[in-house]
Amino acid sequence: PKNAPNVIIFLLDDVGFAQVGSFGGLIETPNIDMLAANGLRYNNFHTTALCSPSRATLMAGRNPHMIGLGSHALTAMGFPGYNAIVPSSAKSVANYLEDAGYVNYALGKWDHTPLYEVSQIGPFDRWPSHEGFAHGYNFMAADVHQFIPVMWDDHSPEPYRKTEHLDKDLADRAINWITGHKSLDKELPFMMLWASGSMHSPHHAPDDYIAKYKGRFDMGWDKARELILAKQIELGIAPANTKLSGRIKEIPAWDSLNADEKKMYARQMEVFAAQMDHVDYQIGRVIETLKRIGEYDNTLIIVTSDNGASGEGGLTGTFNETYVLNGMQTPFDANMRNYDNWGQWDSYPHYHAGWAMAGNTPFTYFKQSEHRGGQQDALVIHWPNGIEAKGEIRNQYHHISDIAPTIMKAAGIERPDEYHGIKQQPFTGIPMNYSFDNADAPNAKKRQYYEMFGNRAIWEDGWKAVTLHAHRMPWDINVRGNFEDDVWELYHVAEDFSESMDLAEEYPEKLEELIKLFEEEAWANQVYPLYDDMLSRLNGVNYVLFGDQKEFTYYAPGAVRIAEKASVPVKGRSHKIETTIDLKGDEEGVIVSCGGMTGGYTMYIKGGKLHFDYNFLDGLHYHLTSQKLPVGKTDLKFDFILDRTVIDGTLKPWAGTGAIYVNGEKVDEGYFEAMHISTYSLAETFDVGMDTGTQVDPDYAGDPFIFTGTIDRVKVTLTD
Numbered sequence: 001p002k003n004a005p006n007v008i009i010f011l012l013d014d015v016g017f018a019q020v021g022s023f024g025g026l027i028e029t030p031n032i033d034m035l036a037a038n039g040l041r042y043n044n045f046h047t048t049a050l051c052s053p054s055r056a057t058l059m060a061g062r063n064p065h066m067i068g069l070g071s072h073a074l075t076a077m078g079f080p081g082y083n084a085i086v087p088s089s090a091k092s093v094a095n096y097l098e099d100a101g102y103v104n105y106a107l108g109k110w111d112h113t114p115l116y117e118v119s120q121i122g123p124f125d126r127w128p129s130h131e132g133f134a135h136g137y138n139f140m141a142a143d144v145h146q147f148i149p150v151m152w153d154d155h156s157p158e159p160y161r162k163t164e165h166l167d168k169d170l171a172d173r174a175i176n177w178i179t180g181h182k183s184l185d186k187e188l189p190f191m192m193l194w195a196s197g198s199m200h201s202p203h204h205a206p207d208d209y210i211a212k213y214k215g216r217f218d219m220g221w222d223k224a225r226e227l228i229l230a231k232q233i234e235l236g237i238a239p240a241n242t243k244l245s246g247r248i249k250e251i252p253a254w255d256s257l258n259a260d261e262k263k264m265y266a267r268q269m270e271v272f273a274a275q276m277d278h279v280d281y282q283i284g285r286v287i288e289t290l291k292r293i294g295e296y297d298n299t300l301i302i303v304t305s306d307n308g309a310s311g312e313g314g315l316t317g318t319f320n321e322t323y324v325l326n327g328m329q330t331p332f333d334a335n336m337r338n339y340d341n342w343g344q345w346d347s348y349p350h351y352h353a354g355w356a357m358a359g360n361t362p363f364t365y366f367k368q369s370e371h372r373g374g375q376q377d378a379l380v381i382h383w384p385n386g387i388e389a390k391g392e393i394r395n396q397y398h399h400i401s402d403i404a405p406t407i408m409k410a411a412g413i414e415r416p417d418e419y420h421g422i423k424q425q426p427f428t429g430i431p432m433n434y435s436f437d438n439a440d441a442p443n444a445k446k447r448q449y450y451e452m453f454g455n456r457a458i459w460e461d462g463w464k465a466v467t468l469h470a471h472r473m474p475w476d477i478n479v480r481g482n483f484e485d486d487v488w489e490l491y492h493v494a495e496d497f498s499e500s501m502d503l504a505e506e507y508p509e510k511l512e513e514l515i516k517l518f519e520e521e522a523w524a525n526q527v528y529p530l531y532d533d534m535l536s537r538l539n540g541v542n543y544v545l546f547g548d549q550k551e552f553t554y555y556a557p558g559a560v561r562i563a564e565k566a567s568v569p570v571k572g573r574s575h576k577i578e579t580t581i582d583l584k585g586d587e588e589g590v591i592v593s594c595g596g597m598t599g600g601y602t603m604y605i606k607g608g609k610l611h612f613d614y615n616f617l618d619g620l621h622y623h624l625t626s627q628k629l630p631v632g633k634t635d636l637k638f639d640f641i642l643d644r645t646v647i648d649g650t651l652k653p654w655a656g657t658g659a660i661y662v663n664g665e666k667v668d669e670g671y672f673e674a675m676h677i678s679t680y681s682l683a684e685t686f687d688v689g690m691d692t693g694t695q696v697d698p699d700y701a702g703d704p705f706i707f708t709g710t711i712d713r714v715k716v717t718l719t720d
Helices: 030-037 051-060 093-099 166-184 207-212 220-235 259-292 332-336 353-359 400-411 508-524 534-546
Strands: 006-012 040-046 103-109 135-139 190-195 299-305 376-382 392-394 447-452 455-460 463-467 488-491 551-555 575-583 589-596 599-606 609-616 620-628 632-642 654-662 665-675 685-688 713-718
Touching: 006 051, 006 259, 006 400, 030 259, 030 299, 030 376, 051 093, 051 400, 093 103, 093 190, 093 400, 103 166, 135 166, 166 190, 166 259, 207 259, 220 259, 220 353, 259 299, 259 332, 259 353, 299 400, 447 508, 455 508, 463 508, 488 508, 551 685, 575 589, 589 713, 609 654, 609 665, 620 654, 620 665
Parallel strands: 006 190, 006 299, 040 392, 103 135, 103 190
Antiparallel strands: 040 376, 299 376, 447 455, 455 463, 463 488, 551 713, 575 632, 575 713, 589 599, 589 685, 599 609, 609 620, 632 654, 654 665
């Protein structure tokens, strides 16, 4: 349509409601704040409480379970609401805009594609390219190393590289694409999804940004919450009568901590703040480019996050986020050993859940929870040509499914009944445009259900019922419970902004009415069945993909950048890794690897010897080494036998005996006492002939250690 706006969605990651400056935050975000000052802030905007579902819902404009993303793509299971397969009947806003003439660009995080589809052969149905984006430069995972990113350039894996910071790269690429696009056709509109991996773990920031925040959070999370709420009330983001929700019993009072704990946890928040300040600067660079080329006024800019601040760092924070992915907590002393390098390339850190609590002020709980701390987010909308109001706050109730219909309405495009011959689901989202210049407009949305890992909620007409399933905290994925035993709470959120007054006992009939309404919405939206075994779901993805397959053959040189969850499932399995190489005597490099600095395994030749290294979390390496290898055709093998005598039904790391063989002769053996339960890394990959991303073994860290000889194939066999 004539004069249709450009669209840019700046989608942040794990940013809480209270972490943006113009929403009361203590971090400097001048560029987002500038957009807020000249646009609108929505203080009653809600997400799904997790990244994959929110991102898919944002694009599709439908409730998450209706598009197969009731939970993270990593925890996909076969039921329609959770299979991570967005149906062709729910194409994205980018698809619809593309059909109307837009050219669209996707940058950064794209993690609602099942990882077993992230490879050079796809299928690409759920990649940006088939969701309406002409170009994509993405990490196809839940997070990314910001200094050594594992990226996809459209359908091709980007070669190994190091960088100043990925957010700078994303801004550079956005600027190049926008200026090139408008140089070629000034009238042709574009849509851009700019999805930084910040502020998801790993919290990585340039040193000068980290230094800027030194000492700023020494007051601790309790005082920070008080300061933030006072600022929110002053700004009008929170009503004047808002009460600060109570600190949950799991989070210690800041004043109860010892000096080392305060030092460590303040440092964690300093690094988080530095990363957010830095990403705001990169957003500003893109905004300045729009101004420079005359596209600022007619670009609809949307800034939000995918869920509330994350408590997944647990009760000490962590220098290595993989702990929580394996159902473990990080020892405090291990964190202290990484104090000096916290936020640098050789850390993969996440802050203490106490800071996430502060980031979600004035609410309680965190990402994954359907209390407001998990799913209420800051939203800024800026569009000078389409919105007269400036610097105003809107309190209409809205949901992330409302973004796509809002964009469509702003562009003057109707959702098609059919897309390429396939009948389309109606949007469940409601356009927000009615509120742009009418602060007093009544809510257009009448109700909204929520469900995440068994946490459930329903909102209708200013009332909300919510339950935290099994009282599970996000740092403990190995908690299960009977859904019938969950305790529902009741809040009159129209009057109780912070969900601090549970009215369940006072109004039991209202609570029952809302629970019944949740049941109706749940059945209508494919929410059932509920299943809360998180580790089983994480591990189950491999079995969905491979079934009872035992033998896996990977051919050099193309078997690289295979997602961990799409590679041979060796965790908790007896297995052997074999190859035959015609050795000349001077070869070195990686034969096969999976994972990176956060954990994994690697088999390589260095110094004329065969090495096998298993990296388990806190610098614990199980290392096997051969004698000098012979020249000529040589059989090399690693053999692992799972120790079933230590399996007792409790959750704990796997163990077993590993051995390496040269030409059938055992040359070294060791007992691996602790091995990953479910995940080496969210971002690192399986590779033959190199170790891309970060390296499993620090003995060759710094480059992918590409094999200098000739590898034909590597065969992995599950032997149990």
